[in-house]
Structures are given as C-alpha cells and as structure tokens.
Amino acid sequence: MLAFCRYLTVPASTSAPAAVPPVRPRVRWGWWLVAGLGLVAGLALAVHFLLDPWLRRQAETQVARRTHGRYQLRLRELHTSLWRRTLTVRGIDLVPTPALLATDSLALRLHASSLRVAGIGLGALLRRQVVPIDSLVLQAPHLRLTGRRLPAANPKPLHQRLPRQLPGLRLGYLSIQEGQAAYRPTTADSISFRRGTLVGQDILLAAAGVADTQRVVYAAAWQLRVADGQAKGYGYRLQLGALGFATKSGLLRIDSLRVRPLVPISNRRSELVRVALSLPVVRLTGLQVRSLRQGRFTADTLRLQGPDLSFTPARQPPPPLHELVAGVFPRFRLGSFLVVDGRVRAAGLSMAPRAEQVMVQAQDLRLEKAASQAPGRIFYGRSWGVRTGPGSMLLDAPYYRLAYQRLDFSTTGKTLRLSNSGVQPTMSLEALSRRKGHQMSHIRLWAPQLQATGIDWAALTQRGYLKVDELALPRPVLRVAGDGRYPINPRLSVVTPEALRRLPFQFELGRLRIQRGDIWFRYRSARSPQLGRVSITQLSGTLTNLSNNPRRVRLAPVAVARATALFQQRSRVGVTIRLPLLRADGRHTATGTFSRAPFSILNPITVPGRSARFKSGDVDQVRFAFTADRQGVRGQMWAAYSNLKLELLTEHKDRGVKKLLVKAKSKLVDGLLIRNNNPRKPGQELKTGVIESSRDRRLSVFAIWQQALISGMLHSMGVPRGIAKKTSEASSAPKTMPPPGSLR
Known part of the structure; x- marks a missing residue:
C-alpha cells in the first residue's frame, strides 16, 4: 500500500500542480427580481388603494x-x-x-x-x-x-395662490x-x-x-367660442347665435346678435335712449389684445353685415361719444369702420328719418377728445363715405315727407348726391289746411338728382356751419296747390329774405344751379270752384353768394338770382334779383322781361278767380323793375301790347241784377279805362305803368312779387293807380273755415 502511494508521489524535481480557484457562492437573482416586482406591485397597490383616495380627500378638504x-x-x-x-x-x-x-x-x-x-x-x-x-x-x-x-377680492394674483x-x-x-x-x-x-x-x-x-x-x-x-347665448337686464333682452374670439389673430366674430328693449320702440321719447338692434354678422379684425390692459383699444377693421337698427333718443342728449368711451378706453383707435347692407330708423324724432341698404365706410377713427375738434377730422374720423338705398324723413312734421331712392356722400370728395328724391304731402290739401287752421301750400317736388359739391363737412359736424360751394338741381318738377277759402296764416312768413338772418344756424351757398325745371301751380279761389292754373316751364337759373353769415356777406358780392323760363309755355321770361341779405328790412331789387305772347295765356289764372277774361290782345314785350322791402313794393313796368279787350266776370253764385251790373261795369271799364294799345299808335310814347303795392308780412316773398306784376300790368293797361294798387293787395280769404268736404 505504501509502495503504491510512493508510486503516485510526484518527484521533487518536477514543478507543483496549478492551484484550484475557490468556489464563489452562487448569486440568487431571482430573489431580487421577485423583491423588485413585489415593491412595484406594492407601490401600485398603494397608489390604487391609498394615493387616489388620499388625493380625492385632500382635494375635497382643501376646497x-x-x-x-x-x-x-x-x-x-x-x-x-x-x-x-x-x-x-x-x-x-x-x-x-x-x-x-x-x-x-x-x-x-x-x-x-x-x-x-x-x-x-x-x-x-x-x-x-x-x-x-x-x-x-x-x-x-x-x-x-x-x-x-x-366677495372680498383677494389682492394676490392667481399665480401666487x-x-x-x-x-x-x-x-x-x-x-x-x-x-x-x-x-x-x-x-x-x-x-x-x-x-x-x-x-x-x-x-x-x-x-x-x-x-x-x-x-x-x-x-x-386664447381661443373662445360661445353659442346660444341669452341675457336680460337694464330693460333689454339679448340673444346671441355665436361668438368667436382668438387673441393671436385679434379676430372677433359675432353671428346673429339681437338686442330688444322690454318696452317696445315707440314715437315717444323716454328718459333713456331705447334701442332695437339686429346684427347678422359682426367682424372685428386686428384687435391688439395686449394693449387692452393699459386702457388702449386698437384694432384694424370693424365690419357690421346687415345691421337693422331702430332707436328712440332720450329726452336729454347724451354726452359726447368720446366721454362715454373714455371710462373704459381712454385711447380708442380703429383703422376702418364698415357697414354693409344696413337699415336704420329713428323714432321719437319729428323728422322720423329712416334708410335702407345703408353702406358706411370710415377711416382712422379716434374716439378721443382731441380728435373731436381736430382740423381735418369729421366725427372722429379722417374720412367718411355713406351710400344708402331708399330713405325718407318728415319735413314740417307731420305734413310733408322727403323720400329718395339713393343717397351718397363723401367727406373726401366733399359731395352729397340724392337720386330720385321728392317731397310729398302726407295728407290732402283740405286736411292740411284744416290742421294748420289757415292757407297752406300743398307742395309736391320731384328731382331726378340733387348734387352738392364743396361741402365743408368738418365745419358742419364741429360747429354746425353749413358751407356748400354749389348745389345743382337738374330737371326738377314742382307742383303747388292752394285754396283761397281758408284764412291767411296769422304768423309772419318765414319765406322772406330777412328771415334768413333769423335761422338757428349759419350757412353759406356759393351757387345754386337749376336746369330745365318745371313749376305747376293750381289754385282754388273763394269766388269759384274752378281751378286756376299757372305754369313756369324750362326754368334754368343760378343763385350766387347766398349766406346769412355777416362776415361772408360783407366780403362777398351781393347775392344775385338769375333765371329764364317759359310762362304758361308761351312767353319767355327773364328775371334778375339782387338780395343784400344783411339788410334787416329785407330790401331787394328785381328786373325782368316777358317776351311776345297773347293775353289769353292769363285766362287760366283770371277766369277761375272770376276777375276778368281776356278776349283778345297780344303782348309784344314787357319789362319791369321794382324794389321790395318789409313795407311793400315800388317800381315801374313797360308793357307794349295791342288789341287788348277784356271782360269783367261775376262770381259763380251771382244771379239777376247783380250779374247785369257786373256786365255793365265790364263794358264801362273796357271802353273808358282800359288802354287797348300801348302805345296807342305807332310812333307814340309808351305809357309806363307804376308798380306800387303794400306788403302783408304774413305772405311769402313770392306773393309780393306777384303783387308787383299785377299792379304794374293793371296800371299799364290804364287802370287808375289807386285801383291797381288795391286790386294787387286784395285777398279773397274768408274769415271762417269752409265746411268739411267742400274743397273736393
């Protein structure tokens, strides 16, 4: 066993074997992942079950x-x-x-x-x-x-709260x-x-x-859009279709806005102005929103599409527009103001003006005190242009109405034009005279065009001074009817030269020009139901330097009117009238001529008045010159005529002996008084007629001109001066009103 171990032993001379690395402990990543997921799940559960309820409670508690x-x-x-x-x-x-x-x-x-x-x-x-x-x-x-x-205002701004x-x-x-x-x-x-x-x-x-x-x-x-809005208060009801506003573009648009008073518009003025307004479209562009907080309103264009405005002014006039705006915007500037296809009616005013199809364009409006009287500005704007369709207003309300088919005026061009305009009475001659209680002229005037040029709009809007260079009236037609059975107006006439001095405003008219106008008179005398008729046709003339401004009258030449026309469509008439308007007595002079015509053209005047009938006679020429003032008229007439024969007429109700006496008087007057020829024979001196007649200041200046011609013509014919004067002054107006219906 030991030997076997020695056999396995490595010799000492050989190198040692490599060291074996230590074994590291194994990392458990799964546990960390599980822990992370658990934490996230815990947080999610906490948010779901704890954060949301906590936030809800906090919100409710904090409020x-x-x-x-x-x-x-x-x-x-x-x-x-x-x-x-x-x-x-x-x-x-x-x-x-x-x-x-x-x-x-x-x-x-x-x-x-x-x-x-x-x-x-x-x-x-x-x-x-x-x-x-x-x-x-x-x-x-x-x-x-x-x-x-x-509630009490929080002084802190929103971002500090x-x-x-x-x-x-x-x-x-x-x-x-x-x-x-x-x-x-x-x-x-x-x-x-x-x-x-x-x-x-x-x-x-x-x-x-x-x-x-x-x-x-x-x-x-910011962008704002509001629809189906309603409001009620301050005596008005407001309905809004839609409103849109964008601060970036400065565009404000309003659709279908209606404002109605709770008490309907009437013809009686109230303490406050009463307005009824319909606005299909309102468009404001270029509004500088950021300047509003400094009290400055600045925008490019305000356009009103199809507005319909009715209003009754207040009994007391409101303060100037710039004072009303100054409480909100001390500086208010608008580049242009446009009205397209508008309609306006003013109730509670004696004139009751109204107009349709109104178009307005104004430039550079500044609703500020300095701009209200600035030279070159008219009603706060640099320029105004207005065009309307049919419109009307009352004159001498409620007796006459002025109506027109189109009106245009431009402050830049200094012009005003009325197309197809006319003045019409609102009632019959009988109703008009009865309501007035005296004789009234029943006037109908129509003019295809009336154009004024050289208008000083700034003087008119700022000082109420009317200055016009020329007023042209081509081819007007005037029809006048009267009835002599009513009393004469007891008040002094305002249609006189001296009345121009008493107008409540000053005016200046450089020239009035009339071209080929026609005037038709119809008159019912108290002596006969037959109507007298007078015509003045193809009237053309000018009136220059007409003004009641003393400074203007002193510096400018005297006002002069020159006109030519056809009298009774037969005799050419030429007249020149000089009007020194500074004279308080209204003194003025007139000269004129009548051309060749038969005396029979006077029968439509004299026969219905039951004064005389011209049976024969021809006028070669008539010249006249007279001076008229507040006392009367004096002058001369030169009438050349031949073969004059006339017959005095009885009243339509005369019968029997009275009628025979008038006929006998007619024979006597025609045989003894009337000069049948003037001059009596060729080569003899022309007999001059004296113009003399006292003036009734209740009658207009046209009446004294008529008296002058009558007195001068009668005296030229041989009628004694006193009788001619008395005849020209005679009036057939009765002292009592005729019974209703008798004027038909």
Missing part, C-alpha cells in the same frame, strides 16, 4: 378649507397613473353650502363630466419648481351663478369643451350660454408669465 367652509367639492372618481403621469377625475360637483345660499353673496355651482391632466412633471413637483403639464381638458362643465354681492406654494405651472394646452354657464343675480336679470369652448396654449401661470408682454392672461394664445 372646504380655502373657501372657509362656503363650498363643498365632491368627486365621483379620481384615478392617477404615475407611469403615464396622468390624473383623471370624473363626476365633479362644486356646490355652495346652505349658509352661503342664504345670503345675497355671489355663489357658484359647478358640475363637470370629467377632468384629465396629462404629462405632469412629477420631478419638478417634488422639487417645488415650476411644474410642467402637457395638457388639461375639462369636459362639459355646467356653471351656475346666483347672488349679487361680490397656487397650492403647496408652488412657484408656477407651465401648461402646454388647456381645453374647456362643451361648457354651459348661467348667471341670475335677480329674478329679472340673467345671462347664460348653452355651448362654450375655451382653448389656451402655452400658459405660464407664474410671475414670469405676468411680466411677459407677449402673453395675454398668462397664455401665448
């Missing part, structure tokens, strides 16, 4: 604590995902306590379907840094507000979808909308977000 017990928050579900960094809440209810509802303080009630917060920066939250959040989406919130008294004293939040995307809201401070006042969406982008709820001038309420951009 009660921070509102001092005035509100309670209830959350049906709250789920968090640390892996996805999300928080989801469902069934949110924020309700006021009964103690708060018992007061008149403002109380809110909120219900929301869900709230989802994604991308929460948990690391920044744990380190108390500005917490980044990818998105926050609030689904279907329903907000209800009641009460009127506002964050929980856990966080320095701020950085929210990439905020969305409030399908929201509803209603506020009812009293049973009579309310405001609500049924659908609303609010989207905010890159919201930095921190001190840096306030200091950033490129942000609006902490956000880089």
